[in-house]
Amino acid sequence: MNHHILSVLVQNRPGVLARVAGLFARRDYNIFSLAVAPAENEGFSRITIVVDVDSAPLEQITKQLFKLIEVVKISELDPLRSVERELLLATVRVSPEQRGQVVELATIFEGKILAVGVEAITISLDGHPDKLDDFEELLAGYGIVELQRTGRVALPKLDKESRLRAVAHKGKAG
């Protein structure tokens, strides 16, 4: 998927997520993934929104997002110049004979075995979303009982030319 990553710094208050989501829903744009958690400074949260490039003309939505009173800063992260991570939890149906194969797969991908049952096993894996996609595909062969991914979070890479490209930033007053 050719995607955009928006990193939106917001005041951490009730209703903010509904406002953000409403702007997308109203225009019938689908959010591919969404991750929200408190940011480094108190009273603020960072929302990481991944949208499909083709489905959403980003400029207008970014401007509309920026109009929200509680939105402080919006950065668009270039996927090529940012680090992206995601966490996956999966419970896979495995017979005792197949268990070894799945554990081996998990080891190759540097995943962790969280729980083992008689006919199932629960694995966690974090990493680049593409890596998670590959892992998920391989697991599918065994029969996935339940799978949950967190949606990606991202930060800009640390080298010089790939700093945050600030789309919009509300500076101090005056």
Place this chain on the structure above:
Amino acid sequence: MKLTGAQALIKSLEMEGVEVMFGLPGGCILPAYDPLLDSSIRHILVRHEQGAGHMAEGYAHVTGRPGVAMVTSGPAATNMVTPLCDAYMDSIPMVCITGQVSTTAIGTDAFQECDTVGITRSVTKHNELVMTAQNLPMAVRQSFRIATTGRPGPTLIDVPKDVLQNSMEWYWPTDAEVVDSLPGYRPNVKGHPRMIKEAAKLILASERPILYVGGGILKARAADALRELAEMTDIHVVTTLMARGAFPDDHPLCLGMPGMHGNATAITALQRSDLLITLGARFDDRITGKVSTFAPDAKVIHVDIDPAEQGKVRRPDVPIVGDCRLVIEELIRAIRDMEQSGTPRADTGAWKSRISGWREQFPLSYEASEPGEALKPQYCLEQLRDNAPEGTILVSGVGQHQMWSSQYWRFNEPYTWVNSGGLGTMGFSVPAAIGAKVGRPDRTVWAVDGDGCFQMTAQELVTASVERIPIKVAILNNSYLGMVRQWQEMFYDERYSEVYLSPELPDFVKWAEAMGCVGIRVDSPEEVQPAIDKANSIDDRPVVVDFRVDAREKVFPMVPAGMGNDDLILPDSQMPRKGALK
């Protein structure tokens, strides 16, 4: 000082300078109505909450101050949705206070509970549910700041009943505290100097410039600055529906309204221009017609305080985010500087003579009625206009009568025209006129309404009578939903579907009288003038004049929906020379 939340709320409104509010009490907002008895704020008791909202809008339109409405929870809050959306679309500063069920009952489907902040989220600039009495003063201050600065708009404060009853220690946040509490709200008012210079360069180089001005001029109190810019550059001005009055209609440079029912000259001047100097306007679909064919040869300078308007419809060559008044003043300076340093001004002579030619050949026109024929609505408006006392404020509903009002009135002063432009809210005019009259009691306020619109909110005339707010209402009564009828005639093969109201019902004169107004019925052209004279002479109660007008009359010119501005339909008498609109 200990206060109840209710006392703190009313005191906060007083501190914000609120002199009047429009509302209707009910269960959850009850505590706030008690300290109101001891307050300096005048409260106007409406008959329906929607009326309170439109009154607040009308008040804000003519005074520039935020209109305030206060109602209870549930159905009262949902009745407020239409005025909030109306104010949002037309950028009207308005603060609405709604009651809410007690904090302990929220989310339990309690009596008269609804998710007010959820429902109004997309029709307000900002809204907030206040969960502690201590936060009320800050919430009020934030709401007023957000409603009145940047691009103005409606805000809403939802207050649970127990929050009104609880006690708090009174404090009044400082300006700095309010600004600090809104780290994500920093409206940009000063235009970028480089962009302003770029704009000045384009203006001096343009051979076919037009000032395309919208409601933003009025919000920015920029009418004087606009006039200076227009006169200094000698560039013609078109005023959109929301900007009527922002530039005087009797000024030689004024071309009037463009758009779907604009006049041929204003429409064509935009179409043929090589530079649209867009000030506080937003390329609304009613102005552009089919966007891909709109002003095809024009470069665009776009001045707007809302960054999201830049490039939303038409990609500007020079975007300037800022307050219209400040930007125009800078623009005037920049143009002067460039001229003084020898930058030549392009010759606009040929362009100006083309415009004069269009004006001569394509004036607004309608066929006057022959003796014995039905009364023409345009004639009624001309008579209302010619007999209106100096400074009269005109307030319209939505439909044919609104377009005729905008076309045939002469707006020579800002803030004398109030209408529902963006949302197109039928029923707007009666309550909005009441709000306007409350804001400007020194002015005559005429509401021009249709018979369809009038029946949506007429009950507020009871409010007007009881509160002694003597507005005047002219109903252009054609017994039809006239604009819909016009579309069905023109685009649906005269198949009239559900547009015929009734010539007999209601009896508008009796209805007016029942509401404490003077009612007058006018059937023929000879009765028009005496009825208007009588209406203008009454100042102790509202007056309703029921003008029985020709139902066949249509609004022209017209750019059919979805068509380009070059496809405009002129009155029959002008169609043969349409080719001259080149």
